Amino acid sequence: MNKIVERAKAPTPKFFKVLRTIGLAMATLGGTILAAPVALPVIVTTIGGYVAVAGGVLSAVSQLTVDTHEQPD
Known part of the structure; x- marks a missing residue:
């Protein structure tokens, strides 16, 4: 668990x-479509x-990808 942090x-x-x-942006767009106040097609x-x-x-x-060249030892 410590490695993930x-x-x-x-x-x-x-x-x-x-x-x-x-x-x-994709997650926001998808969430907006799902929460739309109007009835949308299935x-x-x-x-x-x-x-x-x-x-x-x-x-x-993408967040968990590490640049090993910049990481301090």
């Missing part, structure tokens, strides 16, 4: 910072759920 606090490479931001809400999950996974994986 260390990885989350370690420096993240620039590429994965961009991916993390994209993932957060296919739209299904896609919104998948987009939200994919964005969350992308953000989590």
Whole structure:
């Protein structure tokens, strides 16, 4: 468990910072579709759920990616 906290606090490479931001935007978009106050077709809400999950996974994986060249020993 301690290793995961260390990885989350370690420096993240620039590429994965961009991916993390994209993932957060996808999760927000999916959540917005799911929480829409109007009735949407089932296919739209299904896609919104998948987009939200994919964005969350992308953000989590990107956050835990470590740049070993910048990490202090």
